[in-house]
Amino acid sequence: MQPGAARDFWKRFLRNRGSLVGLLILLAVVLLAIFAPLLYPQDPWRMVQRPFLPPLEVDGFWFGTDTLGRDIGAGLVYGSQVSLLVGIVSTVVALSIGVTLGAVAGYYGGLVDDALMRFTEFFQTIPNFALAIVLVAILQPSTESVIIAIGVVSWPPVARLVRGEFLSLRSREFVQAARVVGQKNSQIIFRQILPNTLSPIIVMASLMVATAILLESALSFLGLGDPNTMSWGYMIGAARTVIRQAWWLSVFPGIAILLTVLALNLVGEGLNDALNPRLARKGR
Amino acid sequence: MQKLGFIVRRLFKAVVVLLAIVILNFFLIRAAPGDPAQVMAGEAGAADEKFIAQLQEQFGLNKPLHEQLAIYVGGVVTLDLGYSYRQNESVTTLILDRLPATLLLTGTAFFISLLLGLLFGAIAASRVGSITDTAVTSLALLFYATPLFWMALMSILLFSVVLGWLPAYGMESIGANLTGLAYVGDVAAHLVLPAMTLGLFFMAVYARLTRSSMLEVADMDFVKTARAKGVHPARITRVHVLRNAVLPVITLAGIQAGQIVGGAVLTETVFAWPGIGRLMYEALFQRDYNLLLGIFFVSSAMVLLFNLITDVVYTFIDPRIELK
Numbered sequence: 111m112q113p114g115a116a117r118d119f120w121k122r123f124l125r126n127r128g129s130l131v132g133l134l135i136l137l138a139v140v141l142l143a144i145f146a147p148l149l150y151p152q153d154p155w156r157m158v159q160r161p162f163l164p165p166l167e168v169d170g171f172w173f174g175t176d177t178l179g180r181d182i183g184a185g186l187v188y189g190s191q192v193s194l195l196v197g198i199v200s201t202v203v204a205l206s207i208g209v210t211l212g213a214v215a216g217y218y219g220g221l222v223d224d225a226l227m228r229f230t231e232f233f234q235t236i237p238n239f240a241l242a243i244v245l246v247a248i249l250q251p252s253t254e255s256v257i258i259a260i261g262v263v264s265w266p267p268v269a270r271l272v273r274g275e276f277l278s279l280r281s282r283e284f285v286q287a288a289r290v291v292g293q294k295n296s297q298i299i300f301r302q303i304l305p306n307t308l309s310p311i312i313v314m315a316s317l318m319v320a321t322a323i324l325l326e327s328a329l330s331f332l333g334l335g336d337p338n339t340m341s342w343g344y345m346i347g348a349a350r351t352v353i354r355q356a357w358w359l360s361v362f363p364g365i366a367i368l369l370t371v372l373a374l375n376l377v378g379e380g381l382n383d384a385l386n387p388r389l390a391r392k393g394r
Numbered sequence: 395m396q397k398l399g400f401i402v403r404r405l406f407k408a409v410v411v412l413l414a415i416v417i418l419n420f421f422l423i424r425a426a427p428g429d430p431a432q433v434m435a436g437e438a439g440a441a442d443e444k445f446i447a448q449l450q451e452q453f454g455l456n457k458p459l460h461e462q463l464a465i466y467v468g469g470v471v472t473l474d475l476g477y478s479y480r481q482n483e484s485v486t487t488l489i490l491d492r493l494p495a496t497l498l499l500t501g502t503a504f505f506i507s508l509l510l511g512l513l514f515g516a517i518a519a520s521r522v523g524s525i526t527d528t529a530v531t532s533l534a535l536l537f538y539a540t541p542l543f544w545m546a547l548m549s550i551l552l553f554s555v556v557l558g559w560l561p562a563y564g565m566e567s568i569g570a571n572l573t574g575l576a577y578v579g580d581v582a583a584h585l586v587l588p589a590m591t592l593g594l595f596f597m598a599v600y601a602r603l604t605r606s607s608m609l610e611v612a613d614m615d616f617v618k619t620a621r622a623k624g625v626h627p628a629r630i631t632r633v634h635v636l637r638n639a640v641l642p643v644i645t646l647a648g649i650q651a652g653q654i655v656g657g658a659v660l661t662e663t664v665f666a667w668p669g670i671g672r673l674m675y676e677a678l679f680q681r682d683y684n685l686l687l688g689i690f691f692v693s694s695a696m697v698l699l700f701n702l703i704t705d706v707v708y709t710f711i712d713p714r715i716e717l718k
Binding site: 234235236237240241247248250320331334343357360364371372 | 414541681683689690701
């Protein structure tokens with residue numbers, strides 16, 4: 111990218127105030143996740159105060175404690191690590207499945223396209239949260255199985271998007287030129303066409319991280335998270351039965367999820383404005 | 395006649411998908427750690443040997459894989475989804491008992507979200523840039539980012555615990571033994587919170603899509619023509635713009651029916667709504683895989699049903715659609 115292009119990108123990205131706010135929130139969450147061990151050297155599972163301590167009552171325990179006297183603040187900070195890790199890695203998994211299938215379907219067309227699109231449609235029809243539940247339950251709950259499950263249920267929209275882009279690009283002149291000079295199919299797919307489809311994929315990916323974080327929190331809310339990691343969804347799930355006595359146990363982690371997901375959506379919209387300027391102007 | 399053929403073809407497609415899900419289930423049981431009979435019986439080691447032997451006999455677990463598959467598919471085709479060892483009841487009976495509650499909840503949520511989403515989206519689009527538009531867009535963005543289960547908990551906190559307006563748990567008042575209209579009113583009061591929380595997320599999705607789709611259509615030539623001819627603006631919005639803008643929304647609604655059914659697991663769990671979503675949570679808790687996969691199958695069937703309905707609705711709204 112030329113320096114001028116980068117400046118254009120930021121100008122368009124920041125034109126929408128929402129995307130700046132989103133970027134700042136996201137930055138804060140990332141910093142919390144990185145510096146969690148410095149902020150809370152204690153293990154978030156350790157009991158450090160009396161149970162059901164309301165927020166702001168004791169210095170240093172701004173968010174109160176849970177049913178077992180564990181610090182909610184520590185849980186919030188360590189929970190951000192899980193959310194970001196699962197959100198990003200499962201999106202990478204979904205992208206690698208979706209981009210591969212979409213590229214192959216769109217580039218080769220014909221029977222291959224037909225078969226792959228039936229396959230995609232099948233996965234799009236199945237209720238994806240129910241499939242994620244079944245997958246995690248069968249594979250046994252762990253960070254890996256949660257990532258696999260979310261990746262497996264999130265790739266179909268990517269495949270459709272990439273296929274559409276490939277369909278429209280594969281007969282363009284630069285692709286024909288590449289074919290004439292004797293480039294291999296794999297070279298044309300990865301070196302010629304794929305780079306031209308990156309903008310919409312990046313936008314979609316940022317929104318997928320948001321959805322993946324929501325999915326992760328829902329799975330761990332149901333008790334399907336990794337039993338050894340403190341996550342926001344788990345905190346809310348564990349606090350569900352005591353909501354009448356202690357609202358703060360479930361309110362704070364929920365706000366954490368809401369803010370993170372909102373920030374990612376705002377950044378996604380900003381990216382859309384910046385990367386697809388012609389499409390983005392509509393409806394704003 | 396053409397319409398009927400279209401629906402029959404869609405039905406056939408739905409059956410193929412269902413068959414594929416049965417096969418997927420078959421392999422999922424075998425992907426779980428442990429012997430398939432143990433998996434079907436529930437937690438490994440918890441079931442007694444006689445029952446295990448009976449399962450092995452019934453599903454032909456000593457036979458080659460393709461014969462096992464044939465037996466399994468044959469069972470599902472005759473609506474035999476197996477037996478829940480934990481609940482001491484056949485899976486089909488368990489699910490059929492709970493299905494009406496889920497259909498009521500998801501159906502209500504689906505219609506609420508679609509109607510309100512279209513309404514709010516249309517209002518926002520017809521007043522682009524106004525305060526109303528900003529309010530609708532911001533709220534939609536907020537609801538779109540809120541975890542469903544948390545929204546459910548917060549609505550219990552606000553409307554049941556703090557304000558005391560609505561019941562928080564279950565589908566009817568326990569021990570009230572109401573009949574007739576009083577019973578319907580009781581169920582309706584219990585339905586409000588779960589249906590609203592389940593519907594809100596999708597309402598946000600549909601409102602956003604309706605808005606952007608209407609703005610897109612409003613730029614098109616035939617709308618300009620209508621305006622130039624002096625058609626009343628309200629009529630332009632209703633007849634020219636909305637009718638065309640609604641198509642992508644219906645398409646999305648059909649695709650997302652599956653997510654509503656999945657979301658029911660969370661809503662029903664939080665509100666103790668006695669549907670198949672909560673049954674799924676119970677099955678999960680007890681590691682009752684047979685029941686879990688049975689529910690997965692039935693909820694997929696529900697999604698296909700919703701898809702079929704939206705397909706039919708689509709043909710009525712858009713007569714141009716190719717019925718082949």
